[in-house]
Amino acid sequence: AKMLGRADHADVKSLFDRATAINPRHAGVLASSAFMLHARERNVTGAEAVLLKALEIAPLHPDALCTYGGILLDDTRKDYVGAEEMFLKCLAVNPLHVTALAFYGLYVQEVKKDYIMTEQLMRRAISLNPAHADALSHFGTFLGKVRSDFTGASLIFDRVLALDPLHVNTICNKGLVTQAISQNFDEAAAYFDRAIDIDPQHGPSYGFKGLLLYSLRRNFTAAEVAFKRSLELTPTDVSVLANYGHLKQDILGDFNGAEELYRKALLHDPQHVSALCNLGMLMEDAYGDYGAAVKVYEKALVVEPRHTGAICQYAACLATNQQDFKKAEKMLKQAIATDPQDKHELSTCLAQVKNLQKQATKVAPNIVQGSARKELEKRRLSKIKNSRQARARSPLYFNEDEDEAEEEEAVAAGDPDALARQMASMLLDEEEEEAEFMEVLERERRQAEDLEASKNASLPLSGERSKSSVLPLKQSRRVGSGSARGRSVSEFPGEGRSESEAGSRPGIARTQSAPDARSASADTMSDGDTPAGKGG
Numbered sequence: 001a002k003m004l005g006r007a008d009h010a011d012v013k014s015l016f017d018r019a020t021a022i023n024p025r026h027a028g029v030l031a032s033s034a035f036m037l038h039a040r041e042r043n044v045t046g047a048e049a050v051l052l053k054a055l056e057i058a059p060l061h062p063d064a065l066c067t068y069g070g071i072l073l074d075d076t077r078k079d080y081v082g083a084e085e086m087f088l089k090c091l092a093v094n095p096l097h098v099t100a101l102a103f104y105g106l107y108v109q110e111v112k113k114d115y116i117m118t119e120q121l122m123r124r125a126i127s128l129n130p131a132h133a134d135a136l137s138h139f140g141t142f143l144g145k146v147r148s149d150f151t152g153a154s155l156i157f158d159r160v161l162a163l164d165p166l167h168v169n170t171i172c173n174k175g176l177v178t179q180a181i182s183q184n185f186d187e188a189a190a191y192f193d194r195a196i197d198i199d200p201q202h203g204p205s206y207g208f209k210g211l212l213l214y215s216l217r218r219n220f221t222a223a224e225v226a227f228k229r230s231l232e233l234t235p236t237d238v239s240v241l242a243n244y245g246h247l248k249q250d251i252l253g254d255f256n257g258a259e260e261l262y263r264k265a266l267l268h269d270p271q272h273v274s275a276l277c278n279l280g281m282l283m284e285d286a287y288g289d290y291g292a293a294v295k296v297y298e299k300a301l302v303v304e305p306r307h308t309g310a311i312c313q314y315a316a317c318l319a320t321n322q323q324d325f326k327k328a329e330k331m332l333k334q335a336i337a338t339d340p341q342d343k344h345e346l347s348t349c350l351a352q353v354k355n356l357q358k359q360a361t362k363v364a365p366n367i368v369q370g371s372a373r374k375e376l377e378k379r380r381l382s383k384i385k386n387s388r389q390a391r392a393r394s395p396l397y398f399n400e401d402e403d404e405a406e407e408e409e410a411v412a413a414g415d416p417d418a419l420a421r422q423m424a425s426m427l428l429d430e431e432e433e434e435a436e437f438m439e440v441l442e443r444e445r446r447q448a449e450d451l452e453a454s455k456n457a458s459l460p461l462s463g464e465r466s467k468s469s470v471l472p473l474k475q476s477r478r479v480g481s482g483s484a485r486g487r488s489v490s491e492f493p494g495e496g497r498s499e500s501e502a503g504s505r506p507g508i509a510r511t512q513s514a515p516d517a518r519s520a521s522a523d524t525m526s527d528g529d530t531p532a533g534k535g536g
């Protein structure tokens with residue numbers, strides 16, 4: 001009771017020590033002690049050792065089975081097969097075990113993506129115990145993250161906080177839904193700060209706070225501090241890795257640092273769509289490796305075919321860098337027809353693609369411009385080749401001479417090394433690229449003018465026309481606004497999370513769980529504490 005009431009940790013630990021001293025083989029005491037080690041001290045290894053002892057004493061103890069399932073589900077373990085086995089064993093022993101129902105529902109939601117079954121499990125748990133704070137908290141997260149029902153989620157979170165005013169995950173997620181519903185960023189920040197005050201070790205709250213500071217307050221220094229602290233506490237939080245990578249890429253200009261963070265995120269979750277989208281942007285904007293960017297976007301869309309951010313970024317890349325307007329337009333029209341919820345963003349992207357196509361078709365064939373573009377492409381390919389040779393000894397380098405079919409098969413299978421090799425290896429600054437293009441274009445123009453002058457003829461290329469005939473490289477990169485649907489792990493507001501998709505790019509990352517405020521990357525709601533032996 002003291003533990004669930006958030007009493008002084010030393011007092012709780014002392015009581016468990018006394019109980020264990022009285023009866024070292026009491027499986028229930030050991031299960032509760034393991035829960036404390038996991039939830040309060042973040043000591044996964046110690047908690048697992050205690051639980052294994054409890055299960056050796058009582059192999060079918062439901063609380064021990066349930067708590068062990070929660071530990072295996074932890075981001076530091078991610079033993080999903082083992083977690084499911086523990087939850088099912090617990091429910092076989094006690095089909096009415098509320099905590100097991102709630103956490104198995106969380107497993108089904110995050111791993112199996114079976115949202116109908118998720119809702120059934122969570123509603124069953126709440127019907128058995130309407131005052132079970134963790135079951136309510138997980139259901140609120142489900143409503144916000146999966147159903148985008150932020151109002152319903154907020155009402156559920158209010159119920160949780162009435163039962164347990166210090167329920168940290170719920171306080172964090174309440175900040176996310178508040179941001180999604182009212183765009184009251186000050187109030188959302190207050191919730192994150194309150195969660196941190198209660199539990200200074202709560203990594204997700206630092207991650208959400210960092211995202212808010214980055215994408216909405218534009219306080220980049222404070223955002224970086226928050227991201228770093230979050231990763232100190234939860235090094236495998238892929239949403240924070242992706243969002244911090246976006247900050248390094250978009251604001252700090254640290255492309256190598258951004259690449260490393262995206263690579264880490266994808267090593268932990270090869271199917272994290274926001275991290276894939278951010279990596280695609282890095283390949284485009286920093287490396288100039290458009291072919292690699294296209295492959296990454298295609299990989300993201302295999303994982304989530306209706307991910308609005310990935311669709312917009314892929315379409316923008318096709319239209320901007322490959323002038324494949326037909327494919328980009330077809331993809332966007334199909335997305336609008338199948339996903340009217342994100343119609344506005346998709347329509348905006350479609351309009352921009354059409355505008356780029358219109359500009360391109362207005363430009364009359366121009367020998368000077370064509371020659372300049374060929375020269376620029378030669379330089380770009382040369383830089384890519386030289387850069388890859390220079391980085392051949394780097395762990396981030398990938399060998400393009402490997403058999404492509406074999407490599408694609410490894411990527412499809414989610415092989416971490418194959419995914420890492422997909423990352424681009426050359427650093428080509430976008431502004432430098434455009435400046436080079438204009439330099440080459442000007443030289444070609446002057447040579448053409450001199451040639452025509454020598455023939456007493458004038459080249460019909462006024463300064464004004466020459467500008468309109470050049471498709472601005474920077475403009476084409478930013479198609480789409482940035483709300484991505486179906487984020488990866490946390491789907492609550494303010495993630496835009498892409499801030500890993502922040503900025504004008506669609507799509508960002510998540511591991512905590514909160515609502516996706518459609519302006520953030522909703523991959524991050526805080527999914528709750530580990531199961532305690534309190535729901536049987």
